[in-house]
Amino acid sequence: MSDWEPKIIAFLCNWCSYGAADLAGVSRFQYPPNIRIIRVPCSGRINPKFILAALRHGVDGVWVSGCHPGDCHYIEGNLYARRKFALLKSQLDYTGIAEPGRLHFSWISSAEGTKFAEMARRVVESVVAAGPAQHFIKKQAEVA
Amino acid sequence: MQPYSESIREAAKRLLLEKRVDAVIGFRKGTVPFMNEPFLARTPEQADQLVWDGNCAINLANYLPKRTGSVAIAAKGCDSRSIVIHLLENQIRREQLYVLGIPCQGMTDKRKIADRLNGRQVLQAEENGGKVLVSGRDFEQSFERAEFLQQNCAICTHKNPVLYDELLGQPVEEQQIDRYEQTSKIESMLPEQKRLYFDELVQPCIRCYACRNACPACYCPTCFVDESKPQWLGKTTDPTDTLTFHFLRAFHVAGRCTDCGSCERACPVGIKVRLFTMELEKQVKKLYGYEAGMTQDERPPLDAFRSDDPEPFLG
Amino acid sequence: MNNPYLPYPVRIDSAITETEDRNLKTFKLVFLNAQDEKKFAYTPGQFAILSVAGLGEIPIGIATSPTEQGFIKFTVNKVGKVTSHLHNMKAGEIMGVRGPMGNWYPWDLLEGKNVVIIGGGFAFTTLRSSIVYMIDPKNRSRFGKIDVVYGARSAGLLLYKDELAEWEKRSDINMHITVDSSSDPNWKYNVGFVPAVTKQKAPSAENAYAIICGPPIMIKFTLPVLTELGFPPERIISSLEMRMKCGIGICGRCNIGTEYVCKDGPVFTLEQLAGLPVEY
């Protein structure tokens, strides 16, 4: 396991956090390469199904990021999302499906390239600390 | 609770005769002890079959979505709250409904009683006052019904209907109680213990979806378990699949679940599926001060927001 | 024991887009093992189950005739998970086929009879198989007159256009191709719905059987026409579609009353269907 590198899926909203990732890239800010980005139109588009699907497929961490509350391109998408995330995080923790350190949320605007790189580092660090995900992965069914 | 049977029949007949409603949704006596069958009475004669006792736990609001015509429905506290949810979500219109409110004294948990009988089979069960008299081939035993209530009834804080056109009895006294003792215990476990706990909890699941289908809040035309492009979860009894199902089912009813206990009662293998929904109920109450189905003036919490909503997920 | 669930491996030899809406493709499949082709001995009217590893299986009518050797063809409509993926597969890729499944058009009864074939839209696959089978030089003398009414919403949605044109030229088969409407001044065939064209062409019911496949609405309006022309229910033959999994009458989902469409069907006469629940 010494050469294990965490796989992290980042769901980034098209208008802010994805732009921030772009800005971090063109500004040549360094951040670890463990993050695979999935662009979504709005953080309000995130469905808990997506996050469970990512975990089922064996990612070690999930990071969801959108516009700052109040700055949503669709006015209020992330305000709805905010309630969903609060419940989702507590329920994933409650059921033990995602231990602390695997699931991260942030608000990052498209001007915050440095914040993006910094958050990416923090996410990777904390997933590394949590170790490889083993529990909630759909393996070949142990069936007859 | 016997008098309710009489008053339901009386009200049902009256409403049907007056053509106030096309049908009445209630229960008729079941064929096995501790079971009643949800029943649609369309004529005053059929209304004679209506009964009400401690075995009417299945939430009748489940039979409302997409109904046409007018209908009367017998509703205890939790049913009435589910009806409010249906009204909020446009599953039925208020003018179609005539709610016969039933102040509820809780529903009997047949599993709890079975546990006390050590495998002896109940052939008959009769309610008398606060007691249930059960008898089998060569035994008779009497139980204090209040001690053998379904767990959700034992911790119920809204026994009286919140919405009705007619109340069929005197309101009962509500209790003050910590509803979340069980989930708090789980919360305090270590992550590893939680995993094991929930893996074990869903282990007997046979994926029959009785919990989902007994739930009045589950009425999606296509459930996420049936979606194929993409398919979100497998149909096996692998714990990853069953946990995904139970997790998402609970999440779909977050802020809409009235803890009527139909899911848990319906489960043919006795899984405590309410452990999933209870925690969400607790969080919704804690974060947004919302209790499902108490008023028609407020949208369910996941269909609403405030500018200063807490953000405990950050960091 | 022969495992009826195990598909024969096949290679996609070609995948040709049939219609202008690009929703129908014909796949020409070649067996990887020559002996599998012998085991896959079929009769026009039967279907097979196509298997794509990782996606699943689908029941599809066999579009080729046993008189064509060395390959089998299937015309697949893009609707769901498996078919969408199949449409993206290319020549050379490996997939699987199980079958042949089900019964077939009653060729023993059709011998010496006139045959009227009525098809609509993409439900023409096993009808193509039947036509190719009947007009094969070895078989043609076994059947009387052959009439074909085949319609689609527009010319671009007709299947097997090259073959249709060839059949039009033959004298031993009466083709009545039709489209619901056409703004093409050079359209040389019929315009109108299949029931109307059937009525207009009025193929004789004498000594004849009718085979009808198509969308439910077409069947619904064509059946009275056939009755009017004098076809009794036992001489009107149709092929049903149903969701299937096993294809061999075991998995339980495709029944209509007592009959499993996959094993006891998919070919039924109107007389048989009259004795069954209308659950298809």
Place this chain on the structure above:
Amino acid sequence: MSDIYYNAKENFAGVIERLMGRYRVYAPVKQDRCHEFAPLRNAEEADLGFSNTRLSPKGLFHPQAERMFEYSLANDDPQAGIVKEAQKDFSPRVVLGVRPCDAKAFDLDDANFNTETIKDPWWVRRRETTTMIGLACDSPCSTCFCTSMGSGPYDTAGLDVLLVDAGEGYAAEVLSEKGKNTLSVTSGWTPVTSAILPLTHKKKAAEQSVGIAFDPAAIAKKQMLELYNSPTWEEVQFACINCGACTFVCPTCWCFDIQDEVCGDKGERLRLWDSCMFPLFTLHGSGHNPRSQKTQRVRQRFMHKLKYYQDKYNSGPACVGCGRCVQACPVNIDIRQVGRQMAAQTCSQPA
């Protein structure tokens, strides 16, 4: 070959151990609130003091999830995309303590899985390699109605050996060569004649304690379409919530789905229990659904068990009267009641 042997109960753990030495042994094992069939790890686990298992033993022959095939999807694998047989353990098994109703169900299911033309390879292999040792039922449940369905608490259909609780010991009626061979690996059995033990009397008592439900022959006589079009279904279906509990606990519900699952570059084709109660069961790719309404699905379940099966195989119903669906149904739809309604349905005389 109706040999009867007797063995004391105190020897029985030894009998099971001997069996375990030669076979994989499955028996009812007590779980939290119920009994289920499970592979024995030691002889003490087997608990024959059960009324019946919560799930029927059908899963031992037709598992809820079974790997049919496996394949590779790796780009560099020349065999990629070719579906291949999966390894399975078909070593000899003993299922101990099957109730006669459940054993009869296997005979009924054979009509589906093991026909002259088509054989389900896994079902057939498992049936061949399994010895069924039944346990006669002396205290039927209130929901039991086996005698109405052509079975009974002492029925021997589908069994190789029938054990009868004879107080201090078990009497074993050997019913097949397979049963004889299996029993021969164990010891302590002495031949007896049935006259010595009060078996006939016990059998009668058990049979009499089972309630009469309805007459399936009366349903067989009705016309299919008249039953199908009966107004009864409207009333029967109201309470149904369309879950699959009844079908999953039923020993004669065999319907299944076939699904592919992929994990990395490896895939497998699975067969999974399915239920006619689910709308997806019959949903066409086009979106059309021949059984889109709850009434249709509820009718399908009862018609299949009590009418279609009888007509198709010219036999009794596809129901053994185990009563599991009656116990499992969350809304108390009772097949005994439905059967009575079907049998009582007034139909015009067949012409």
